[in-house]
Amino acid sequence: MKGGGKIEKRKLLRSVIHSICSSLSDDNIINCNRLFWQNNNVSGGSDGARVWDIAKALGVTFSGDEEGIIKELEILERRDRKQGKMSVGVCKVSHENN
Numbered sequence: 537m538k539g540g541g542k543i544e545k546r547k548l549l550r551s552v553i554h555s556i557c558s559s560l561s562d563d564n565i566i567n568c569n570r571l572f573w574q575n576n577n578v579s580g581g582s583d584g585a586r587v588w589d590i591a592k593a594l595g596v597t598f599s600g601d602e603e604g605i606i607k608e609l610e611i612l613e614r615r616d617r618k619q620g621k622m623s624v625g626v627c628k629v630s631h632e633n634n
Contacts, residue, residue, distance in 0.1 A: 546593050553594070566620065584610030 584606040598605050 546595065550594055570620070582606065582610055583613040584608070587613065 587609045588602070588606050
């Protein structure tokens, strides 16, 4: 039964991500990703390894060296963090009624 629970968790995660991210803007997706990592601090491993684990849980497959894909994901994570730091303060959301 342990494997069946894992499949159900994957289905639930896919469903949640689909319902949350099906009609979001790029800024909303960036915030969604940031909040996901804050709220789901996966212990152990590098950022690339964590992203790869989540991708596999969502059904992503890759033929080749898993360490290679993890290294590429780490490069992308560093790039995204750098870009995120550069854009802080650029987007402001107003809660006032116009």
